[in-house]
Amino acid sequence: MEIKLDRQYLKGYIEDKDYTQLLPEIQEAHDNLEKKTGKGAEFTGWLDLPHRIKDSFLDELVELGEEIRANSDCLLSIGIGGSYVGIHASLEFLIAEQKLPVHYAGHNLSSGYLYHLLKRLEDKDVTVVVISKSGTTTEPALAFRIVKKFMEEKYTSAELKKRIICITDAERGALRTIADKEGYRSFSINNDVGGRFSIMTPAGLVPLAIAGIDIKALIQGARKAQMYCSKMDLKKNIAYQYAAARSILYRQNKTIEVLSTFYQRLSYVEEWWKQLFGESEGKDGKGIFPTSLSFTTDLHSMGQLIQEGARNMFETFLLVDRTGHGVVIPSDNENLDNFNCVAGQDLDYVNRQAHKATAKAHYDGGVPNMTITIPHFDAHSLGQLYYFFEKAVAIKGYLLGVNPFDQPGVEAYKTNMFDLLGRE
Numbered sequence: 001m002e003i004k005l006d007r008q009y010l011k012g013y014i015e016d017k018d019y020t021q022l023l024p025e026i027q028e029a030h031d032n033l034e035k036k037t038g039k040g041a042e043f044t045g046w047l048d049l050p051h052r053i054k055d056s057f058l059d060e061l062v063e064l065g066e067e068i069r070a071n072s073d074c075l076l077s078i079g080i081g082g083s084y085v086g087i088h089a090s091l092e093f094l095i096a097e098q099k100l101p102v103h104y105a106g107h108n109l110s111s112g113y114l115y116h117l118l119k120r121l122e123d124k125d126v127t128v129v130v131i132s133k134s135g136t137t138t139e140p141a142l143a144f145r146i147v148k149k150f151m152e153e154k155y156t157s158a159e160l161k162k163r164i165i166c167i168t169d170a171e172r173g174a175l176r177t178i179a180d181k182e183g184y185r186s187f188s189i190n191n192d193v194g195g196r197f198s199i200m201t202p203a204g205l206v207p208l209a210i211a212g213i214d215i216k217a218l219i220q221g222a223r224k225a226q227m228y229c230s231k232m233d234l235k236k237n238i239a240y241q242y243a244a245a246r247s248i249l250y251r252q253n254k255t256i257e258v259l260s261t262f263y264q265r266l267s268y269v270e271e272w273w274k275q276l277f278g279e280s281e282g283k284d285g286k287g288i289f290p291t292s293l294s295f296t297t298d299l300h301s302m303g304q305l306i307q308e309g310a311r312n313m314f315e316t317f318l319l320v321d322r323t324g325h326g327v328v329i330p331s332d333n334e335n336l337d338n339f340n341c342v343a344g345q346d347l348d349y350v351n352r353q354a355h356k357a358t359a360k361a362h363y364d365g366g367v368p369n370m371t372i373t374i375p376h377f378d379a380h381s382l383g384q385l386y387y388f389f390e391k392a393v394a395i396k397g398y399l400l401g402v403n404p405f406d407q408p409g410v411e412a413y414k415t416n417m418f419d420l421l422g423r424e
């Protein structure tokens, strides 16, 4: 496993004996997950998904991507929650690999957003991917209605059959009915994998393949993580170490976790992480509140609160090991700003010192913290990271005593909204 977890700044909050004490609970969580005897076991298909995905299927998607890129100026990806955020996270993280511009719709209800987006796409050749596991979610359903009309005014029905791709349940839901009736291309989302765990199902892989991402490397990375994160060995399994540390801190009333990064390209990975952890843990009156910050920008705003505010939080830094872009700081004869001390260094060197300085300062200020480091901004590293977090949240959910794989609370606002809209 190439991901590293540094726990030096947990000292004083978590000692070896705390991990030892938690071991029987971790063993139970591990057994329940692996033997599928725990809560929500019917949605644990993601556990061995990386190894179950067939290489021939990945080849098929790579070919589909090539075909679509040859006749499209852009991809419009419609979806929300687990049918959106992982795609956006992957594409932002892998921006250097992306071969086709991707726009998003159906992740909000803003008419201004959709109006301006469709205006921009008027003279472009567009392929649309609409993703909804249930096939009934309001935001993507309404966006697709509007986009479908936009596409119908642009293309013949034969062309639409190639340019609209539906990704949904194999049998159920309105989107499946529409796809079958209109004869659109379609893919099915595995029914044993929940939305926020679905980045390695067609819900994530199809749009990523169309965008030109190396989906084979992504899956290879996840396969590697699957191997390393499935062992019941707290000394080696860093997903279990992360879950255990979070659990112990939560029991010390550290109820907020801040995921802090030093790279813009991780800002949607932070969003993906928030959904994964927030939806999986936040139920039955329990759960750590996951939030995120982008440093060093936020050190000049939220940094004050972290350093000296209420001591109810811990922090997890997310770093990337090899990042330098050759942006070298020049030497200056006059040295008026006194920064010749870093002349000749890559700017990224300073960013790394900022991480070290911040981790120590926050620890000294009473915020225990850990650092997760991934090797590179590439698909292989991202696949490892996704699986690592999925495994960690599943174990943590079981340690918390909740079902980490459902999201009953998401329904409450929908019921109210349907009442207001007069929808049955």
Ligand code: PA5
Binding pocket: 080, 081, 082, 083, 131, 132, 133, 134, 135, 136, 137, 140, 194, 195, 196, 197, 279, 407, 410
């Ligand atoms: O994790 C989840 O299940 C949710 O966040 C869903 O992904 C989200 O509500 C979108 O659902 P659907 O894909 O059914 O449209």
